[in-house]
Amino acid sequence: MALKTILNVSYVEPLIGLYPKQSLLQPMWDVILRFVSSDVLQSPLLPIIFSVSFYFICCFPFMIVDIYGKKWYWIQKYKIQPTKEVTWSQVYDTLYVTMWNHLFLILPMTIVQAFVTPLTVIPENAPGMWEFCWQITLFMLIFDLEYYVWHYVHHRNRFLYNHFHALHHRYYSPFSWVTQYLHPWELLSVGVFVTTTPWVIADCHPLTAWGFMVTNIIVSIEAHIGFDFPWSLHHWCPFGLWGGAPKHDMHHQRPQSNYQPFFTHFDRLFGTSTSFRYAGGVIENKKKII
Ligand SMILES: [Zn+2]
Numbered sequence: 001m002a003l004k005t006i007l008n009v010s011y012v013e014p015l016i017g018l019y020p021k022q023s024l025l026q027p028m029w030d031v032i033l034r035f036v037s038s039d040v041l042q043s044p045l046l047p048i049i050f051s052v053s054f055y056f057i058c059c060f061p062f063m064i065v066d067i068y069g070k071k072w073y074w075i076q077k078y079k080i081q082p083t084k085e086v087t088w089s090q091v092y093d094t095l096y097v098t099m100w101n102h103l104f105l106i107l108p109m110t111i112v113q114a115f116v117t118p119l120t121v122i123p124e125n126a127p128g129m130w131e132f133c134w135q136i137t138l139f140m141l142i143f144d145l146e147y148y149v150w151h152y153v154h155h156r157n158r159f160l161y162n163h164f165h166a167l168h169h170r171y172y173s174p175f176s177w178v179t180q181y182l183h184p185w186e187l188l189s190v191g192v193f194v195t196t197t198p199w200v201i202a203d204c205h206p207l208t209a210w211g212f213m214v215t216n217i218i219v220s221i222e223a224h225i226g227f228d229f230p231w232s233l234h235h236w237c238p239f240g241l242w243g244g245a246p247k248h249d250m251h252h253q254r255p256q257s258n259y260q261p262f263f264t265h266f267d268r269l270f271g272t273s274t275s276f277r278y279a280g281g282v283i284e285n286k287k288k289i290i
């Protein structure tokens with residue numbers, strides 16, 4: 001039985017008290033359908049243009065904090081490596097690589113995609129809230145596994161590391177623009193994983209696919225901001241399953257550990273986990289750090 005059938009809305013949504021007939025997302029979907037033309041919604045360019053714009057919009061406030069907020073105690077007290085400061089030259093360097101990748105990789109790919117990708121089918125009904133949530137969780141788990149394997153291989157193989165992944169590790173103390181400070185091959189790999197992962201659900205709703213894309217961008221940036229906020233997911237996710245910024249920050253400090261981008265289960269299972277450094281530079285368990 002297909003996964004989607006097992007987790008079908010009709011079985012689960014009534015049980016968890018969500019609206020079985022009309023999705024909670026329907027009002028938002030109706031607004032989108034009303035104010036965005038169908039040409040735009042169907043265009044294969046929409047996800048790319050939207051994700052690029054969303055990435056820049058999300059990174060920008062953290063750049064302001066990094067550059068102009070060095071004395072803002074109310075936020076600097078959450079910095080994971082408080083002695084490390086972000087400079088303008090680092091911002092220029094990371095932005096230069098980001099812009100280069102977008103001009104010479106993302107833009108040509110976008111143009112090709114405009115011709116080869118079929119138009120997105122836009123249904124009238126929004127996905128159910130339960131369907132929306134479990135599918136995005138599933139996509140996150142699949143993406144996490146894909147990138148874990150890619151990441152592990154590119155750290156363990158010296159040629160792959162030196163030629164493709166070392167660039168991302170130029171910064172021991174990450175900040176928002178380091179998120180896509182990537183070799184084109186790495187950005188291409190990540191782009192393929194993000195694009196193809198929703199294909200595991202045959203008739204995945206476009207809103208769910210876009211929701212996954214947005215979620216992926218937010219948590220990727222969060223992993224690199226260098227701040228450990230008390231409201232972040234890793235503080236309330238049960239069993240320490242979510243790594244968040246402290247985990248990935250530690251990967252930049254000790255690159256032979258914490259290969260999973262978001263979750264922690266494979267790193268713990270295969271012994272590649274290193275304890276995290278929380279805000280204020282406090283090491284959770286010094287014995288585990290080697
Ligand atoms: Zn990173």
Ligand SMILES: [Zn+2]
Pocket residue numbers: 151155165169251255
């Ligand atoms: Zn790495």
